[in-house]
Amino acid sequence: MDDRRAAFEALFAEHHAAVLRYIERRVDDREHARELTMDCFEIAWRRFDPIEPYRRPWLLQTARNLVGDAYRKRDRERAGLRELASATPPDASFLRAELRVALSHLNRADREVLELFYWDGLTAEEIAEVVGCRTSAAWKRLSRARAALKGLLTEPHETDPARRPNHRSSGGGVMSYAVD
Incomplete structure (x- = not known):
């Protein structure tokens, strides 16, 4: 196993529960919260540098952005449906x-x-x-x-x-x- 992967796995083990709890408090659906948590760590993996690993605040900021994106997407879908169905x-x-x-x-x-x-x-x-x-x-x-x-x-x-x-x-x- 290479050093980068081992360092990331340590980061994941240390912060996964905190990121998941953070997202669960902001999203009603537990499965959606799990998906957003994994999205957060996917972003972290793509940008990960073992020399300067991410700290919890960066992970929570990324999670916050993902939750905001999810809410905006939901709101767009609802507005779109209202607009589409305004004649019914x-x-x-x-x-x-x-x-x-x-x-x-x-x-x-x-x-x-x-x-x-x-x-x-x-x-x-x-x-x-x-x-x-x-x-x-x-x-x-x-x-x-x-x-x-x-x-x-x-x-x-x-x-x-x-x-x-x-x-x-x-x-x-x-x-x-x-x-x-």
Whole structure:
């Protein structure tokens, strides 16, 4: 075992419990807290120098940043869902089901850009990089996808998938399970 790895394992053993407790006090879900703790130590490993090992304050600052990122991502997802579903009735269970059904009826490309923007919190520039287009094209795709989703949420649509104008093969994806 090399010296770098041994030094990092010692750091991990010494500080893991403290970092986990720190995150658990700030995150409601215990499994999510464990994931964020491991993310913290993954960052520490990538930047680790055994000559100048990290101290607990650096680890807790990194953990704090990860928790903040998690809260911002959650808030973006919630805001995105509120924006997407603003035209639907206020009943939350109906809203979720209707949104999932509407998303499943979008073509794969539209569903992907909506998921990247609202669920993954990517900017248009980042979406463009993921899907392989220019930033302006990503904005255009996002705009079209929003309009298509809004149309599905506000207009009654036929039950026969072959007769829906925006329907294409669902082809998997994050939300395809909603109608399976």
